[in-house]
Amino acid sequence: MKWPESITIKEVGPRDGLQNEKAFISTEDKIAWINQLSESGLKHLEITSFVNPKWIPALSDAIAVAAGIKKVPGVTYTALVPNLQGLEQAFKTNIDEVAVFMSASETHNLKNINKTIGATFPVLKDLVRETISAGKVCRGYVSTVFGCPYEGDVDIDAVIRVSETLFDMGIAELSLGDTIGVANPKQVQEVLEVLLKRFPADRLAMHFHDTRGTALANILASLEMGITIFDSSLGGLGGCPYAPGASGNVATDDLLYMLHGMGIHTGADQQKLTSASQFIQEKLGRLLPSKSFQAASSLLGGKLGNTV
């Protein structure tokens, strides 16, 4: 087994993590939390979303959050943007990177974006062009790469088509989403074998949800395939409002526990992140799903989440 010496974590907790939470975290608390993350050694933070607040009320304070944080040099701050109206809002702030998104499966794309895949392409083409014109970096997400909650299996050709189209538009990096957490390590290997023939490993990220507990195993398989960029969410927050049964992203805490134990460098300070997990857990008022956070928290005298 061969693993890389270091990897890059893209922390999506403040966006993917919070967007699905029932509790509204105040703008002040969001800013305080993101400022903690900025000081943790994590170099990439997706901090909010400029999706219509009607759809994601939890992030309706996107401008105030993006404008209110203390940016740390060397950290890239990203916001999710669905269309030009969202981009206009995003450009009122000082974010560094714009993330655009669509699905590999037609039905999930329709439910999530209210457009067919074919009708989504021109929207994203404009978005990527305007983002790059403004001197910002553009990142792409493909959802439902490993399965769709409506269609089941997703054809690899659909993934290739969306991926190639997004790269042709000019995105710098593509994040492959297991939106509903159905992937297994063999499938990860098979999908990456196909995609790595077309795209270099350093432009692909993996975005696993831990709905069935397989996220770290899937990351291990990805590492062995040469992938070095992973999206994760502090505490295991997250989900997708349009994907029934989708639970949180893989927890940054669990990912760091595994990687640091394996001697793989991430640059992140686990102790600082445990404090940041404790902060957001208190604000949310529920136990975070991350097992290694709960174990660390228990050893620090806190409550243990999942056993007596």
Place this chain on the structure above:
Amino acid sequence: MKWPESITIKEVGPRDGLQNEKAFISTEDKIAWINQLSESGLKHLEITSFVNPKWIPALSDAIAVAAGIKKVPGVTYTALVPNLQGLEQAFKTNIDEVAVFMSASETHNLKNINKTIGATFPVLKDLVRETISAGKVCRGYVSTVFGCPYEGDVDIDAVIRVSETLFDMGIAELSLGDTIGVANPKQVQEVLEVLLKRFPADRLAMHFHDTRGTALANILASLEMGITIFDSSLGGLGGCPYAPGASGNVATDDLLYMLHGMGIHTGADQQKLTSASQFIQEKLGRLLPSKSFQAASSLLGGKLGNTV
């Protein structure tokens, strides 16, 4: 990446799973649950423990349970036995296999068995001999192989010494326990590289707890090292009363989800096991930790455990 075509699961839920639960499951319910497991395609069930009921009150009905179940031909029924008094009790029932146990770390062995490692060897020697004389199979457990809650790192030489001594006594198989769920895949690889030079792969089992969410990743690493026997607990039940912070065993449900998705044969019927998880969840009155069970349960209209 190379994986085996089939593996063997040793279901430890009725013993390791229930021993740490606050709720006492009635003898009738235990028997009904084990009978469900017997019909699930699982071929190895550790059904109870003949440890002094003063220490494990949850399993104080060991004789009644072992005598009350409906044994299915082809299924091996195992009981955990600490000493000759326990063996005498076990022999009042019709179990097929006796599991003996000790730790690789001195302090955990003292806390768990109330004896030094040196003083434990003659006890187990008598146990293994009497078990084999009675025509039963004897299985061994080594705890704290990957870390001790009291001592931290555990020397691989201590693991080798205990393992060799147990095999010399005549055990058929040795289960390597990550009692407090601290292992990572690189450590698994390193420990197995050493042990597989001394013992054949088909006589080693892995027993992972999922305290930090790494159990399936550790199993993936074990599969790549040629291991084909895994202990798991339905629903992710389990823990160790003498290991602070130790959460449940890896969930059989999650393990099957991953393995079946990878095309690895286990012989188990996931649908029947989901029903058995639902049964024991209702009896325990708390949500089971298994993520894939909760996802399956949610899709069936039940409650989802770890997200909104």
